[in-house]
Amino acid sequence: MSQDMIALLAKSLWETTYMVGISSFIAALAGIPLGVVLVTTDRGHILENLPFNRLLGAVVNATRSTPFIILMVAIIPFTRLIVHTSIGTNAAIVPLSIAAIPFLARVVESALKEVDYGVVEASKAMGASPAQIITKVLIPEALPAIVLGITLTIISLIGYSAMAGAIGGGGLGDLAIRYGYQRFRVDIMLATVIILIAQVQVVQSCGDYFARRLNKKDSKGL
Incomplete structure (x- = not known):
């Protein structure tokens, strides 16, 4: 593989990381x-x-039930309104964020519903306000599960970002389509797949690590 292609892979990796990072935030x-x-x-x-x-x-x-590739196309006017273009990494961030928000919301909802409601009732009996219950009871109790939910969201966004390359979103997906598929470069296709798998592994490992750390802190506090 030539130096130019390695540089192109590095650039595409940065674009994917940028898209996923901003969208996750x-x-x-x-x-x-x-x-x-x-x-x-x-x-x-x-x-x-x-x-x-x-x-x-x-x-x-x-929003969750809309396939991502359709969502990207459907909100092109909104994307242009926000970032003044419908192609490139900045444009891809808009549909990526819109797709990830309801996904993460449902994951967080499931995590919070696992919190024993008896703890909430005890807090209410002690005179805690709704804001205090949310910030000092619900979220802290569910934090390890929320971290795992954020991890799952980031991994999903990595997959979505690859799909964004189908309509000029940039990143590894765009590179795989333009060079790997359209120019029949099996080496480029294989390299992008390996990099995407490595990204997912790193994100999953980090998410698991932080979730375990938070669980240990909760156990020590009991």
Whole structure:
């Protein structure tokens, strides 16, 4: 493999890492609060509001059920409005973030629902406000599971970012299509697959490590 191709692989790796990193950050900023709202506004919870909960859940489900490649094309006008282009890494961040937010919200919702509601009731009996229950009880108790949920979201985004290359999103997916598929370069295709697998392994290992650390801290606190 030539030096130019190695440089191209390195550039594509950076583009993928950039897309996934920014999208994951945006997804965490919006998805975690969204997951909290989905739980706390459900029946019998601290901020019960069933009409709002059902409406929000329907919107989340609708977004999650849309295939990513269709979502990318469908929101091109919105992408152009945000970043003034529909191709490239910055443009790909918009649909990646929109796809990841509801995914992470549901993962966070599941993690928070695993928290023993007796702990929440005990906090209410002690006079804790909803904000205090959320920040000092629900999220800390569910934090290891939330970390694993963020890990799963990042891994999904790595796969989505490869699909983004199909319509000029840049990154390893774009490289695999333009050089590996269209120019019949099996070595390039194989290299991109190996790099993507390595990325997933690194992310999963880091997520597992931090989740274990948080679990150990919780165990020591008991």
